[in-house]
Amino acid sequence: MLKILHTSDWHLGRRLYGQTRYETFAAFLNWLYDCIVKQQIDVLIVAGDIFDSMTPSNKAQALYYEFLGRISQSGTCQHIIIVAGNHDSPSLLDAPKDVLKFLNVHIIGTACENIEEEVITLNNKNNEPQAIILAVPYLRDKDVRKSNAGESSTQKQSQVVAGITKHYAQATEFAAQKQNDYLKKYGKKVPLVATGHLMAIGGKTTSDDGVRDLYIGSLGGVSANMFDPIIDYVALGHLHVPQLVGGNEHIRYSGSPIPMGFGEANQQKQVLLIEFTDEMHIKPINIPTFQRLAQIKGDMDHITQQINQLKTLNEPVWIEVIYNAKQIVSNLSEQLHQLVQASDIEIIKINNTQTYQKILKQTEQSESLHDLSREDVFARCLETHDISEDQRTELMACFQEIVYEIEHDDVRAE
Template sequence: MTVRFFHTSDWHLGQFFYNHSRHYEHEQFLTWLLEQIKVKQPHALLIAGDIFDVINPSSQAQKQLYQFLADAHEIAPHMQTLMIAGNHDSGYRIEQVEPLLEKYNAKTVGVIRWNDDRTLDLERLILPIYDEHKQIVAWCIAMPFLRSAEITGFNEHTTESQSAIAYLHQQLIAEAKRRKTDDQALILMSHAHMQGGETSDSERPIIIGNEEALSTTLFDDVIDYVALGHLHKPQKVQHPHIRYSGSPIPLSFSEINYKHQVVEVTIDPAKDQNKFEFEAIAIPRSIQLHKIKGELTEVMQRLKSLANEVIQNIDHREYVDIEYHTATPPQPNLRQQFEDALPKDRYRLVRISRQYLSNENNAEMKKSISLEPPTPEKLFQQIWQKKGYSVDDDVSKDFLSLVAEAQKQLEDDHRN
């Protein structure tokens, strides 16, 4: 029996981007996704964690999710929405609304639970996926973000994080194998950092106890598809059927070039070969991001050459990040100069950063490598100059007097 589902993750509903709400962008994405659901009518929608951006999401962000679930259920009543908690989510919070979710044919797995005899509560973690005729076409192992306190210390297999993670996977896959028939697919949904995954600068580190990222060897060959969340760049991990769907909108400027997508997956267990097929459905970007880099004159020129059609609603305007390169300290009114160079009423200048360029003398000095340990004075000069300030005699004297005072204090402490 063939199963068709959408794989998506890392919605981060409620995110603020340099104090600007992303509500409009998320609304545009969800409207687009509803249209895809209406046309494609998948058996299931998988949301692989980080549904919200913070553990205590705003009422607006929660309303956005639940309104989407209501609308999705109305246009595709047979479709199940299966969600897991990510590291940004409160697993307990998203499980509290189970009665509401049931009305919309949705289920969420927020935390790992254990039975009184310290065995794993498998029932809640292995979810059936039905077709239009209420026949089970697939099973989904739902693996939320694994917090060390929730998975260690329960038995001899869970003494530390890595052994507990391996134990969880072994137990769940073994039970899923017992339940599934040959004509049913097996899917694993997980929010984790896998070895070999390419990160951006917007992902909060989630590696448990500074352990290594997880290995794909955790996944048995019987699994037809692994739906991953956490990394925002769409990508496969070693195998085509082990994939991150990525985030639906760019969550930082480092994600400008990401091809945001929802992955449409079809699995036909009856086939001996090519059982798994997928299509990446590109998500249109509702608000553009611009990262402008270069020396000041180049930056000014590029700002002036940006598109100048007015966008009336400030919440719909495009984001601009400027990184300018200079060898001199910044002018006091530089931000205003950047604002004046930008076409009016179209952009939001959200970040300005400066990369200090060394002058020619410093560049020559850098060519010769000194093996001498730097003195406090030299270290101070380097940092001070990197900040864009000149080191004059008065500054040097002030610093040296502080060093002398600190040295005297150390000597007094040693005598005492």
């Protein structure tokens, strides 16, 4: 039997509206270690976005390396596969890969020039192949297409999807050859597992999960049909909601292990256990809640009632309040903070919809940049300066392209 555990999107170092979450990340990694030991996991796959930033803090990196060290010493997990996501610095992940390889930690931060290097054979304790991994990281624009002057966003996206499809096809072809060779030599089929950090067509997101558009001018567009049927399981990262892709049981997002925003507050987080015996079995393992979040929406009476109910839990709760009644409450923040005094509840964010109805005419103190996306800020600048509608569309597209280039420039690379 071969046991693989699929997780992704740790986002170590991510803050929630200014609140650090290192204790929560540490609690998750401790739980993950215990889960690996308890379930006797052979292979751990982390499908990208290990860190939340290309320049992670020392504390976030310490959590990462301490976890890898503990797993390597546990004597349980034989191999760890880590691929980079769009939030990660490929060069940061790749830097220690030659050292970590001695601990059976296999890292692919950057798409390999020789695509065969992304196809990794994992051997068991008898030095026989137990799995073939297509360890494909997040494929950046420059990895899969050549830039040509004058291209439209649609043309760029089409070429990106074609490039990603070609990349997987070439890697799968080489992996299939390996699988066939092992079948002849050992008389058994070796499972073929692929990784990916991408946006699939029809993928579910939440409003404040921090998932970025991966390619210019598009929310994604990779079809499940891209993955060859010869692949036994596809371990995906990027989307924070656990889900199947195109209804296929064997193509899955594990989702993020902790809520990345209040929109995920009621979402059951999980990792995925894949067991290979005569058949493949997939079992979700629920992750406990390490820091309770709550999103409360309504008028003042409803908000008060919900907060009072949370008080009865007698445990720390971070909450977001969305006040959406028509009646204007001038001292909303003061009233809310009085409600949670002498309790374990902390109000992290207050969203007063009355504020948004006065956008650009009057800004209230309760609104901050945390409430706005970059596109919101830029759109307001365009409106403030009376830019015409025709020009706004073009300028917004240019703005998004600039942001894309900034985010995909690995600042740690030479």
